[in-house]
Amino acid sequence: MRSSIIGRLSLTLAAALAAAHVVAAQQAAAPRFSPQDPILRAVDRGVDAGAISRDPLGNYADFVLNTFFSPGEKADGRAALNVNTLDEVPDSSWFTNRSAMSLDEIVRGPARSARLDVREWVIIEGKDSGKQPGFRAIDAADPSRQVYQLEFDPIGNPELATGAEIIGTAIYHALGYNVVDVYLVDLEKASLRIAPDATIKTNGRARPFTQHDLRALLRNVARQPDGRYRALASRFAEGKNLGPFRYSGIRPDDPNDLVPHEHRRELRANRVFCAWLNHDDSRAINTLDMLVGAPGHHSVRHHMFDFGSMLGSGTDGSDLPWVGHEYVMEGQPAVQSLLSLGLYRRPFMSVKAPHSLRAAGNFTADRFEPAAWKPHYPNPAFSNMQPADAFWAARKLAPFTPEVIAAIVAKARYSDRRVSDHMIATLQRRRDQVLRTWLTAINPIAEPRIVDGELHFTNAAIDAGHASATARYELSWFHYDNSRGLRSFGPSEIVAMPRGVVPEAAFTARDYAGVEIRTRHADFPNWQAAVRVYFRREAAGWTTVGIERTARDASAWRLGR
């Protein structure tokens, strides 16, 4: 238990304070905006974390705890706790805003080099976790003995899991998450050597890794027409392995882990990305915390990894048909199936998937509903996702244009052009469905700024082509008393374009001003919920310092567990 600087606030109180601070500020004595706002970099490496230990969480416990218990605190409509005053996620040890990446940078992803050329791999250890066959090895010519994990495709689905890993890693990196370097390698059996002290675990016990183990492994993985094996080489992340991070609570031994994970926006909103990519394996077990930094200055870097079970891949074959549609344990459909003697046809049983493209697995956009998508089992952060979280995620996803998607898919080097075409088309269709769902879920005002005395903003849904450009905007200007949190409304107007003239006369001698924007659109009555934008007068003019999104009917937001 940590001692308190401001007193022993309960998390509930803290969360309530943080989430409601914008509203409460009207009565609060403290200024709402500080000179440093908006904060672009969260300080979460301020205290040495060298004493941290590995989280022992395993597969069984993660499944049981999240399926039969309800870890974490429910959001109950509250906003994410780690957003800045612009409703954005600052850079941190969890997330880095990478919206300015070039196409080449996106495709390259986290890789340190364009390709990995290894003439001889030395196997040092068998792989004792996960379903994907593989082992750990080093480059015989590398004096640093950098360890890689090599994983292969299932024998019935060449290129399936490795392709998913390559695509998933590049996308997650571009989205802003920390991921490990991965490379596609083609290797021959002759290029594999077993280290004399190599071991493998069977049934929890280590024993020597033998040629028979290698032969058995290679016999059960996909082989290319030229006789070589295609593998994914994952470079072990820098630092000390601390095990996974959880999607709820905080690490009790990490002094810098301050925001309960179920209230972190990048974890809540990961539900949107997972739905897009059908990343059902998005659970604690497929995350990785690494202790990095010099002694006395240690901190934790949080990674996402293991993307082999996404898109249409189930790692050891095509993904299971219910994935994305149901949790592994669902009460109601189970009872319906049982009592109907199996005559009840669950919706996922009617999904059309490409059976003939083995490298694509069962990846499809048929019957894909982004809001209804589910991971393998409940994820407390996903369950807490709010409309603003989803909107944030959808905006992160919007830059994945067909050109970007095609370039990323090309990195997977599918040998069958039909697979590439299917993956590109399906990713695009699913992306469009995600954007249509989440960009329109709330008033989609974005990028508000004042330029030369004129207010400019965008409508993210219209700009993405998911709503007709027939919106009108009601602008209500106010000046803002930052010290007392009071808004005093002045002139208002209705405009047909996303811009308006700032009534400078009303703001003379004011440091803070703002505008409340309501969008009138025949197809989206929920857009009338106000978006409040706050500006601060600086030497160069008005700077945007705050965005507050309100929901028209927050009680109607039910995403389900």
Place this chain on the structure above:
Amino acid sequence: MTLRPIGWCAAALLSVATPARAQTAIGTDQATPPPAAIQTSAFKPRRVERFLNALEKRALVTRLFTPADGLGVRIGGITDGSGLAVGPAWRHSYLAGGHVQAHASAALSIRQDREVEAGIVLPHLAADLVRVSVSASATRLAQEDFYGLGRESIQANWTTFGLDRRAIESAITVAPVRWLEVAGGLATLRTTVADVVDPQVFAPATTYRRTHAAATIDYRDRPRNPRSGGRYHVALQRFAAADDARASFKRLDAELEQHLSAWKKQRLLTLSAVVSLSEADAGHDMPFYMQRTLGGSRLLRGFVHDRFRDRNLVVLQGEYGWDVTPFINAVLFYEAGTVAAQVRDLSLARVRDDYGLGFRLGSTGAVAFRTDLAFGGDSTRFIMRLSHAF
């Protein structure tokens, strides 16, 4: 699950969310000594989590079905009808650099059956295409059930007998492709029976030299919980009595199993046929204890173990299954079978049959536990097993 107070955390998280703390939260990424007020604590998983982590780390569930190397525990039946058996076990899977595997175990069942066995396997000959095994076992079945011969036997005539069997067996298996296996082997079996009440049955004590040849085509998608594909197995065995017991015979066994599925493999129809035909040498007879039987947990589940026996046997089974959850599969089944002294008497018009329902628990890869409730036999039967029905 409730969250605990996190005083300093709460203050610090507000550093991002509120301007009051922002001033202290930005401006440096340099690590600084922890304030005295900050205290952290080590992970303290809940009891259920500690238990599950230990279960996983030690691979205890896996080891129930695939024992680990070294000393362990053997759990399971000695033979169908033995009841739960437990005993010590030892195995080593990488002797001589992995070329040789060895195993040994002993078990005692709740019905007082007991067994001691040991063997070695050379699994990686000819680049893993050929497997050779040699084993020895001594089995004492204390109370084998006997209801008489033929399909008209009456349950009320139940008696028991004891059976001692000592065997030294060798086999060679060739698997040229993944879906085909051809096997052959030699064995010496010494059998002794005791306490046989019925003086009419042929029950000599004898020593057999057994030769066998078998072929198996298996293209099931997941052999331990199949959803598609089939398995076709045929075996020919010759049991030559080494003494003057006049008990030599040969036997042909065939097992056909086909799995058909629909609705994303969530609905499953399994059809199975088992046929066993025996023929004694001229002037010889087949001992009753070497005859295959119906009844028990696999063939005619509505009848008790070993309920029907004779020289020839045929069983047809159909099972419809549907997934309730990925871990639970419900089934309805019907099966019919008969035994006869002569092949020509194996008439499907005069079969014994049963039907029932059941549940299969496990993963998509394997059935770990099954229950069946069978009706239509001599009585309603409830079956629990740590394996699939096929």
